[in-house]
Amino acid sequence: MSATTLTAPPSLVGSFTPEAFAAHLASLPPTLPAWWIARKRAAYARFAALPLPSRTDELWRFSSIGTLTLDGFTLPAAVTSVPHAPSGIPQAAKLVFANGRLFSRQPLSAELSARGVIVDTLQNALVQHETLVREHLLAQPPKLGSPKFAALHEAFLADGAFISVPRDVQLDLPIGIFAYALGATAAVFPHTLVVAGENARVSVVEYFGSGDDTEAQFAAGANDLYAGHGAQIAYIGKQSWSRRALSFQSNSTVVRRDARVQSLNLHLGGRQARHESLSQLAAPGAFSEMLALTVAETGQEFDQRTLQIHQAPNTKSDLLYKNALRGTAKTIFSGLIVVDPDAQKTDAYQSNRNLMLSDDAEACSLPGLEIQANDVRCTHGATSSRIDPEQEFYLQSRGIAKEAADELLTFGFFEEVLNRLVNDDLHEALRTLIQTKFKQ
């Protein structure tokens, strides 16, 4: 690293000083390939040079800018115990990370390992499966407004999950990944990389959690999903950070010919949580289904930015983001469908539904389209409203109390998204998780 990048003004790097970065590099195993270390150095230089988002930044429209901070965080030490992981469903393998380090694991069955399935840490994969990791790890550019936080993630990424399913192998059970941030000011950088080979099938359930809700933590996470020809990936992300956490999560999905990716993100935690999701429909027949459910309470701001890029003809994407807002909660949904020239026969859908459960909540919707081909079917819709009084009245007329009726109708609002899941156990587990938060 050159001397100039080491003297970046502290306001631009906050707690993530050049010294902290040097300490982070020193903590990594010496076996990591040189290209990766070089990329991390370059990423740190970018991070240190880039400004924080500003009010006039169109990609941060409606977001609270003043509450974004890089100060007051620490790179946490290893821990000796983690909270109970609420998985609720059987898993084919499990990796548990705490404060960026592998804490425990449940390995794959010998049979699946023999068929070439890999579920390992990124640190191991960087050495043992270097070519594959290098091809896919953080390979897509950050297009949704967080180049600074994406660079921070790359610079400080210590360890994460690497999942690779070879051609024609199909897993019945999901793979569980748990990422914990433990400690009052802990900063974590979780990462999950999933590569599904031709006609492979895999589902991944990722859980993000904190010790308790008083911890003012920082998270800058990312995941890369790559679905090769005919592959199927189902990705479930359950974000349940501390209610005082500041979180940035960025997803990048590449869908190849006839492949199908379904992702569902559940947003429950954080004081300010931004989620960026990029789906690239790269070849004919590709299909990306993007789902999200948010329960936003007083003092929480959820900022979701999505981009569906149709790069080839005959591709399909379907987005459904639902937010339930209570107290003084704020949600932002900003979505864009891009149809490249000549991506004819695109079928793209984008829908944002906000359920206003309080008079102090605020919902912002920015559903966008950029269409450069004519033989397409692209629609989007955004609605914001309270519970339908007619439905409420109907339930009351059947003898159900108003509060119970509202709860039923709200759960019904979530069910539309959960019903899209094929795995019933998962459906049940997620329903329990949401209803638990909702009833708190």
Place this chain on the structure above:
Amino acid sequence: MKPPTDTDTLTAPALDLPSETTAVENPAVGIDQTAGNFSYKMEYAFDAGTGLSEATVRYISSVKKEAPWILEFRLAALKKFFAMPLPTHWATKDLEAIDFQKIRYYLSQGQKPKRTWDEVPDDIKKTFERLGIPEQERKFLAGVEAQFDSEAAYSNIKEIVAKQGVIFVNSTEGLREHPELFKKFFGKVIPTGDNKFSALNSAVFSGGSFIYVPKGVKVAQPLQAYFRINAENFGQFERTLIIADEGSEVVYMEGCTAPKFSTSTLHSAVVELVALKGAKIQYITVQNWANNVFNLVTKRGIAHEDAEIKWIDCNIGSRLTMKYPGVVLKGERARGEVISIALANDGQHQDTGAKMIHAANHTTSNIVAKSISVGQGRSTYRGVVHIPKHLKGCKNNTECDALLINTNSRTDTYPAITVRGDKNSTQHEASVSKVSEDMIFYMQQRGLTEGQAMSLAVNGFINDLARQFPMEYSVELKRLIDLEMEGSVG
């Protein structure tokens, strides 16, 4: 730059033939896209020269013999204009092609409009006759103002309407003769610093209509303004303010054309509407500038209790149009509506939309926007719907439909919707489609050519909106679409 003179007399204009005599099928109709493509060589008595500086603003103000507060207003606006950046962080970079120092900001033959067409200098009269304005006036208008470059050449209102107390004058006259009426709202609906172009307009505005409709008066026939750009490298900055007093109703229509020069022309208007309690204003625009015109217009209305403001906006011409008519729903039960049709052909970008600011309980707004992109044309919908805290019973409905005619036509949609609280509702829907092949095939097998079938399908797409235009305009709109669709298929 000529020094201002004290006379309003005209220098004898050189009677040239039109410099571009293109074959025009029906020149009597203002909306025909080719009909506006001619210009006369003019000798202007008043010319602020090329470029923009404090001196330009002082020149304009002095030839208009304005009150000192207006000059102050203009100079403050000019400062804002210079200080503000171009909004290219969200708008198209094409704005950077405008060279503000190469534009002529004021050209006129005099500041006093004529009351009869006979008094209007010959070539200006010829221009408007060719555009069919006097004929339309006789047929169905309550009043007409015809602006030629910077000033109105002709302005007249039918006696019966004038007797009702309706005031229909240009901006200079309005501020000079009726300050008690107009000063109160002037620059209040759209503040000078609203955006860079409203600041520019506030600095150099000239022409436009100031209208006052007294309490309870319902103007039966529409009032019309026609804006004509004749000179090359010219910027037209008209300023319109319409005040509809309690319980009154008025319909205002504006049309515009300019010849097609090889250099670009700038049109940047500010239009403010005030609908007091129970009043109704309908503002109809048929924008048909030549496709070298940058059309950057700020339009906004304030609707008080039970009032209704409806913008009917049709954009067919220009190189780049950026226009988002807005309504601030200030009084309870106020209603705002934007009906928008945009047609973008090769080399055109129609960046249009709507803005609805709900500021009182039980206010409702409706936006219906339809766009058609032909060839390499690009149409964009941009909208803002804002429902702030602790309001109840507010509703918004937004529908945007885009039709793409050719393989690489382009359309974008960028709405922004903010809702606070659980007592309001919004819904937004947008769709993008092309003309169905089945439909074209069916019409072809019934004996229509592919081009005719396409025209019919496109007219069908906008039919429900076109019907809301006055008859004369909707017929022309259909005809114009037929013209635009010619040769667009295959």
